Amino acid sequence: MKIAPEIRRLNSPGPISDAFLRSRAFVKIIIGPVGSGKTMTALRALRQVGQKQGGAMNPNGVYVRKARVGVIRETYPNIEKNTLPSWFDIHPQSEGRFTFKAPFTHKLTLILGLDPKTGKPNDICEFEVEFRAIGDRSVEEACRGWQVVAVMVDEADLQPPELLAFLSGRVGRGGIDTSLMVDPQIILSLNAPYIDNWVYGLAIEKNIGEIVDQKLLDALGDRELLEVFIQPGGREPVAENLHNLPAGYYDIQAALNKHRPDYVARMIDNKFVPMQHGQPVNPQFDYQEHVRKLEWDPSRQLTIGLDQGLNAAGAFTQRTPESGLRTLREAVMLREDGSLAKVGARAFGQLLRFTINEHFPELRPHMVRVVADPAAWSASDNEDTQRDWVRMVKKEIGLPIAKARTNKPALRNGAIWQAMDMRGGYAIDESCKHLIRGHLGGYRYMKANMSDGEKRGHLRIADTAYTHICDAEQYAAMEGDSIISDLRGLPRIQPGMMQNDSDFDVFGGV
């Protein structure tokens, strides 16, 4: 077995991070600007919990501890892109055994002590960390079978509010040998939350009602239930982790984001601000970077996404060889004043056919795939009219129409975010005026309705003139190879060919 060495290369980001690392509270939270070392520090904290678990002496006189811990985020691409790199800074992928199959697991043997005479390890921890995404599942489904002594929630404000109550009922409870368990912990890291986010209520207002029960209080002993560590803003003289960041890091970011004051307030200055009515759903969209003239590549599949109904819209897209998303044309019926017109199925089908003839001449059926909102097929009161919609559009365009993969918002938006987050991953032709306006903020979140107690874990998207074309683009975007499986964290290879090389049974116990 490969033995993982102690942490190297890491230094202290600053006093708040250090205090956070030392905290034994059942729930501990670190809030700070982007780049302040939160993810890394929270992962180190997670690793520390593992190291202090009790164990037993083996026949060779080595004290062996066992610990299983978890990390949770919204999607697997975000785990891969944002959380794993920090983890690999602590323990490279080559150490121990890392399983690159969702949920990702990393098994390591951590050396905690050496025999002074022989120089051989005499205190080790069999450590396993599992990275899970919530994706489009409920918290309960995502955490099924989790028996862990600690969980780290990265970007906690982006996770659903019920997560914490759920985890507090699981972490360090049931199934684990509690006699050897030391200080089970829930570790949250995030940027300054909006004041109407659930983490603001928890961390700042200390609304802890829903996580406390008598059993938990009894188990706490001398520990605090909740401790919150707020780092200085990135432009303050005492900002943390500056020595691990490039010079001018925060000033440059503040300059680049001048047009988004609430972003600067939260992400750079670590200030709590209200969520403004109408935040764009795709804030990564940047006119300069993403809008240009695009050419159709007839050697690659054209994918047309359709949103059905009286405000039907169509988006014509392709994937580049590097799997970037290119949106070439849109089909929407606009009035003279630029607003969205209502359109019947036949007229919409004709608009699609016209767009195809005009912009994609000599398109053959094998070069194109048309997908529409699966709701267009689902049984409902207006079943007949909806089915008619598909049938009539099909007839007008002379092409089959397939159901889009899903209409779950997390996955649909995820497919677009994944493209926009990737360097060169997204571009849209300047002719797609309606869709561009959507990305610039026409497609936006609803104002939080706090009066009826609604929480803001998963934000709802406002129903505007722009939702239809944005939906259409999303249906098309989900068609790429492995797009959906990546977002859901499913293996890319076919099940029959796959070897399950993990002996970790998510439904079983330890």
Ligand SMILES: Nc1ncnc2c1ncn2[C@@H]1O[C@H](COP(=O)(O)OP(=O)(O)O)[C@@H](O)[C@H]1O
């Ligand atoms: N203790 C540390 N020692 C050395 N480098 C660190 C340490 N903590 C963070 N870093 C580096 O600082 C950068 C930002 O850290 P990260 O944890 O991603 O910040 P955040 O999650 O707050 O945005 C990363 O490049 C990371 O490798």
Ligand SMILES: [Mg+2]
């Ligand atoms: Mg981070």
